[in-house]
Amino acid sequence: MKLETLARWALPALAIAALLAEPSLAQEMAQEAAPAVEAPAAEAAADPYPFILNTLLFLIGGFLVMWMAAGFAMLEAGMVRSKNVSMQCLKNISLYSIAGLLYWVVGYNLMYEGVDGGFIGTFGPKVFPDPATETGDYSAASDWFFQMVFCATAASIVSGTVAERIKLWPFLAFVVVLTGFIYPIAGSWKWGAGWLDEMGFADFAGSTLVHSVGGWAALTGAIIIGARKGKFGPGGQVMPLPGSSMPLATLGTFILWLGWFGFNGASQLAMGTISDAASVATIFANTNLAAAAGVVAALVLTQLMYGKVDLTMALNGALAGLVSITAEPLTPSPAWAIIIGAVGGVIVVFVVPLLDKLRIDDVVGAIPVHLVAGIWGTLAVPLTNAEASFGTQIVGIAAYGAFTVAVSAVIWLALKATVGLRPSEETELLGLDRAEVGVEAYPEFGAGTVRA
Numbered sequence: 001m002k003l004e005t006l007a008r009w010a011l012p013a014l015a016i017a018a019l020l021a022e023p024s025l026a027q028e029m030a031q032e033a034a035p036a037v038e039a040p041a042a043e044a045a046a047d048p049y050p051f052i053l054n055t056l057l058f059l060i061g062g063f064l065v066m067w068m069a070a071g072f073a074m075l076e077a078g079m080v081r082s083k084n085v086s087m088q089c090l091k092n093i094s095l096y097s098i099a100g101l102l103y104w105v106v107g108y109n110l111m112y113e114g115v116d117g118g119f120i121g122t123f124g125p126k127v128f129p130d131p132a133t134e135t136g137d138y139s140a141a142s143d144w145f146f147q148m149v150f151c152a153t154a155a156s157i158v159s160g161t162v163a164e165r166i167k168l169w170p171f172l173a174f175v176v177v178l179t180g181f182i183y184p185i186a187g188s189w190k191w192g193a194g195w196l197d198e199m200g201f202a203d204f205a206g207s208t209l210v211h212s213v214g215g216w217a218a219l220t221g222a223i224i225i226g227a228r229k230g231k232f233g234p235g236g237q238v239m240p241l242p243g244s245s246m247p248l249a250t251l252g253t254f255i256l257w258l259g260w261f262g263f264n265g266a267s268q269l270a271m272g273t274i275s276d277a278a279s280v281a282t283i284f285a286n287t288n289l290a291a292a293a294g295v296v297a298a299l300v301l302t303q304l305m306y307g308k309v310d311l312t313m314a315l316n317g318a319l320a321g322l323v324s325i326t327a328e329p330l331t332p333s334p335a336w337a338i339i340i341g342a343v344g345g346v347i348v349v350f351v352v353p354l355l356d357k358l359r360i361d362d363v364v365g366a367i368p369v370h371l372v373a374g375i376w377g378t379l380a381v382p383l384t385n386a387e388a389s390f391g392t393q394i395v396g397i398a399a400y401g402a403f404t405v406a407v408s409a410v411i412w413l414a415l416k417a418t419v420g421l422r423p424s425e426e427t428e429l430l431g432l433d434r435a436e437v438g439v440e441a442y443p444e445f446g447a448g449t450v451r452a
Contacts, residue, residue, distance in 0.1 A: 061266020
């Protein structure tokens with residue numbers, strides 16, 4: 001018992017003696033026990049999370065918008081006739097690749113560098129800084145990638161409208177001008193802090209900057225190139241030229257709908273705060289509501305007008321609803337988002353037959369969806385955003401229309417006068433897959449093909 005008592009008192013005493021004999025250890029323990037003192041602000045490390053989250057938003061949004069290239073390809077493949085499906089697939093992968101190169105070589109800087117309230121940026125390729133030394137709110141490369149896929153979207157709009165009656169290389173030549181110069185210069189006026197931005201023009205994610213620019217270029221091309229052979233009869237009657245695959249067209253529409261969450265959501269351009277993250281979520285909700293309303297409006301209206309529902313109208317109703325909400329997807333209430341999207345669906349049902357009456361051949365309905373619904377969406381911004389005005393919105397719409405039509409007309413006419421735009425009538429009747437691509441999408445059903 002005496003040994004136990006001695007151990008009970010001796011061990012603590014030895015520990016205290018050791019601490020006294022080793023001052024550094026005692027100081028460390030005292031420092032650990034003391035309350036933590038904040039480092040001076042100058043010495044505190046910068047918070048990396050806003051940079052990481054903002055960059056991640058650009059990257060996720062960018063690859064969702066890139067996936068829209070597949071949506072356009074499938075939508076167009078389903079809406080054209082079987083003999084031209086491979087051509088549409090080839091055009092879509094080619095235009096995306098051209099946009100990816102041109103927007104680095106010249107497009108980004110024309111749109112964003114040195115605009116300073118003016119009409120155009122600077123010429124030259126985009127320079128990416130060393131990742132180890134990069135500062136700012138997000139990665140420069142992520143910003144370039146996100147903006148590039150928007151540029152490709154504008155070119156995709158043209159592809160569907162002029163399908164089945166334009167040669168490959170003249171079309172790609174137009175894409176070079178559109179993605180390298182027309183779209184970036186037009187985009188600089190608002191998103192590059194150009195003259196329209198200083199006026200207060202509002203276009204959150206591109207109803208006008210992307211969709212109407214592509215739509216104006218498509219309309220100009222459709223008029224100059226003319227309609228497909230057999231589209232209009234001698235008396236002006238519209239002849240049906242049904243597409244190859246409604247399942248493909250439907251799949252393409254769903255892919256586009258999915259990609260639109262990146263298109264609109266990532267246009268918030270930041271996700272490093274609670275407010276930004278909540279705004280992205282609101283944009284997602286409004287985007288979905290508008291698309292759904294566009295479909296339902298087209299369904300009901302075609303049933304009332306024609307006694308049956310038209311699938312192509314329903315598909316384009318979804319896309320028109322999406323385009324309509326793109327100019328301002330954050331400020332509308334859910335009810336307003338539904339109204340804005342529903343009007344887009346109504347636009348499709350009325351404008352498609354109007355184009356037929358005007359003998360303008362739009363294979364996939366891109367002009368009603370992207371141009372007319374884009375104009376509507378841009379005009380609707382002041383309905384929910386008090387900072388926008390109808391007058392400024394009209395000025396912006398008119399400026400983009402005049403610029404895009406004028407430059408597009410010059411390019412289309414120059415190509416028509418030099419290399420020609422249309423294939424021969426025989427080639428058009430045979431189909432561009434066999435004549436220009438050399439690979440048929442459905443060889444088992446090709447003309448003159450015999451299978452064992």
